[in-house]
Amino acid sequence: MSSSASEKYEISAIPAPVPDAHLNNYISIRLFALRTDPDSFSSSYAKETEFSLDQWRSRIDPSHRATFFATHSIGMENTRLACGEWAALLSTLSPDFFSSVNYKLPSTLSVSSLDNDFYVLVGLWVHPSHRRRGLARRLINASIDWVRKKVSSDGKTLLLVEVHRANEAAIDLYRKTGFESVGEDESQQSIWMSFPLNAASE
Numbered sequence: 001m002s003s004s005a006s007e008k009y010e011i012s013a014i015p016a017p018v019p020d021a022h023l024n025n026y027i028s029i030r031l032f033a034l035r036t037d038p039d040s041f042s043s044s045y046a047k048e049t050e051f052s053l054d055q056w057r058s059r060i061d062p063s064h065r066a067t068f069f070a071t072h073s074i075g076m077e078n079t080r081l082a083c084g085e086w087a088a089l090l091s092t093l094s095p096d097f098f099s100s101v102n103y104k105l106p107s108t109l110s111v112s113s114l115d116n117d118f119y120v121l122v123g124l125w126v127h128p129s130h131r132r133r134g135l136a137r138r139l140i141n142a143s144i145d146w147v148r149k150k151v152s153s154d155g156k157t158l159l160l161v162e163v164h165r166a167n168e169a170a171i172d173l174y175r176k177t178g179f180e181s182v183g184e185d186e187s188q189q190s191i192w193m194s195f196p197l198n199a200a201s202e
């Protein structure tokens, strides 16, 4: 991919407090993603289309997560009607989020909730018209930078992602971004991958 193609896009984070325009864009792109790639997500269009505005607001509440999105500098004429103003989306859930819902990592992984705090990348999606232009890689790198700024190098904090075993594109993407497998969850047919937060930044 040429750098000029990549430079047409800007990566931003949803700010706090969340403006209504951001909330509307998030809802549009998320519902479109669930309809377009239902096998890539553990949730479903049928479930989320029933969400109230309060549920959507809590979904992007910046106190427990960062949500990065990509916009195209010359507009999204070809996709605006379908998914709003954004071309791509990625959220990173923080350790506070997992404590608040008492979530524990699967016991089959080589890393454990008992020994580690963990951030998890969720909901990565790039509009089909904007794929293979480096957007996913840029969103992941923005998330890695965000996590690195929040944690000291204590060796105890992890950045993880869960990917369906059949999603070869996403597995290849995460490998290329520096993630390594830390085990599988048979019940979800998924692979968990971890990014080496303590390695020196490139």
Ligand SMILES: CC(C)(COP(=O)(O)OP(=O)(O)OC[C@H]1O[C@@H](n2cnc3c(N)ncnc32)[C@H](O)[C@@H]1OP(=O)(O)O)[C@@H](O)C(=O)NCCC(=O)NCCS
Pocket (backbone or CB within 6 Å): 037, 040, 123, 124, 125, 126, 127, 130, 131, 132, 133, 134, 135, 136, 137, 138, 162, 163, 164, 167, 168, 169, 170, 172, 173, 174, 176
């Ligand atoms: C997977 C997905 C996020 C990739 O987004 P993208 O912006 O096209 O990815 P990038 O352009 O940043 O690609 C970076 C690398 O990922 C890998 N990759 C991306 N798409 C791929 C594909 N379709 N097949 C194989 N490898 C792929 C490649 O290694 C690529 O590097 P390269 O272009 O130098 O070969 C996108 O296809 C998508 O939204 N899929 C549906 C939703 C999904 O699967 N989300 C992940 C849930 S864990």
